[in-house]
Amino acid sequence: MVNRMEDMGKGLSKLIKERNLESQYDSLMKEVLRDEDVISFIEENREKLTDERIVRSYAKLYEYVQEKKKFQRKDGMMAPGYMPKLFMNFHVIDVTYVPTTELIAKQKENEIRERIHSMDMPKDVRNATLAKFELTDERREAVSEALDFIDSYLSDPKGFHKSLYLQGSFGVGKTYLLGALAHELAKNGYASTLMHFPSFAVEMKQSIGKNDMSEKLDMVKKSAILMLDDIGADSMSSWIRDDVLGVILQYRMQEQLPTFFSSNFDMKQLENEHLRTSQRGEEEPLKAKRIMERIRYLSKEIKMTGKNRRNG
Numbered sequence: 642m643v644n645r646m647e648d649m650g651k652g653l654s655k656l657i658k659e660r661n662l663e664s665q666y667d668s669l670m671k672e673v674l675r676d677e678d679v680i681s682f683i684e685e686n687r688e689k690l691t692d693e694r695i696v697r698s699y700a701k702l703y704e705y706v707q708e709k710k711k712f713q714r715k716d717g718m719m720a721p722g723y724m725p726k727l728f729m730n731f732h733v734i735d736v737t738y739v740p741t742t743e744l745i746a747k748q749k750e751n752e753i754r755e756r757i758h759s760m761d762m763p764k765d766v767r768n769a770t771l772a773k774f775e776l777t778d779e780r781r782e783a784v785s786e787a788l789d790f791i792d793s794y795l796s797d798p799k800g801f802h803k804s805l806y807l808q809g810s811f812g813v814g815k816t817y818l819l820g821a822l823a824h825e826l827a828k829n830g831y832a833s834t835l836m837h838f839p840s841f842a843v844e845m846k847q848s849i850g851k852n853d854m855s856e857k858l859d860m861v862k863k864s865a866i867l868m869l870d871d872i873g874a875d876s877m878s879s880w881i882r883d884d885v886l887g888v889i890l891q892y893r894m895q896e897q898l899p900t901f902f903s904s905n906f907d908m909k910q911l912e913n914e915h916l917r918t919s920q921r922g923e924e925e926p927l928k929a930k931r932i933m934e935r936i937r938y939l940s941k942e943i944k945m946t947g948k949n950r951r952n953g
């Protein structure tokens with residue numbers, strides 16, 4: 642970009658010479674030299690700048706004033722988010738382009754978001770932050786537990802910390818709280834994987850026998866921080882229960898990795914109504930118990946109540 646600007650400058654002086662546009666050039670430069678930022682820059686650097694050097698910098702000063710105008714209009718900029726700035730380039734004046742504070746903030750926010758791997762999650766969850774979190778009495782406990790988790794995790798990221806099992810009816814904000822938690826952790830440099838468990842189960846089923854299945858399962862089970870959203874929302878086959886969920890939980894327990902859950906059902910209901918009976922109707926209480934043991938080991942059940950926020 643800078644090179645193109647230079648060419649523009651060179652092109653300008655060439656054009657002026659060729660067409661003998663000296664008088665127009667003079668009036669252009671008068672305008673440039675009336676620019677407040679140009680004036681104060683020249684003043685600041687007056688010791689280093691002879692008149693001849695200022696004249697040699699005209700093309701750059703012209704570029705600066707033009708680009709500043711575009712920047713202020715927020716229109717036609719060569720690099721949106723970058724602001725032109727004058728600087729002394731050895732003996733002459735030059736223009737550089739510096740990122741604006743807004744751009745820096747945006748880039749920082751993007752970096753944070755890149756640490757949150759969301760799989761099949763609703764869009765608004767990606768915008769959830771604890772700062773924007775609307776607190777009600779009903780949510781206070783869950784939020785305070787979330788903050789406690791963050792504190793203890795940040796103080797000892799390698800140690801074991803019980804995560805949360807957020808339980809509550811549809812629309813109380815469980816998923817949103819998981820998103821806000823992931824964002825807060827990401828702000829501190831920690832990556833998490835946030836996934837809609839029923840969609841993941843379908844995806845796993847579809848990739849049975851394909852090579853990438855175990856790869857995907859591996860990736861999920863090894864994520865530094867894992868959040869399984871909406872567990873129990875769909876009926877689970879024995880295979881999903883034992884060979885997908887069971888495998889993930891077993892690994893996370895062994896490795897002591899933070900694992901969050903959200904569910905419309907409490908732990909008892911999850912066990913008895915969703916994990917216990919296979920799709921073929923067989924009772925498998927021991928297998929259900931084994932999964933629940935792992936969930937209980939990894940997380941603490943927190944009840945969230947409140948109105949359904951989805952319908953205003």
Ligand code: ADP
Nearest residue numbers: 765774775811812813814815816817818950951
């Ligand atoms: P759940 O997962 O419990 O069914 P969601 O987390 O999807 O509920 O929340 C329902 C809706 O309310 C979403 O649109 C979400 O963006 C919004 N929401 C939930 N909690 C909050 C909150 N604390 N502050 C602002 N918006 C929220």
Ligand code: MG
Nearest residue numbers: 815816871903
């Ligand atoms: Mg949800």
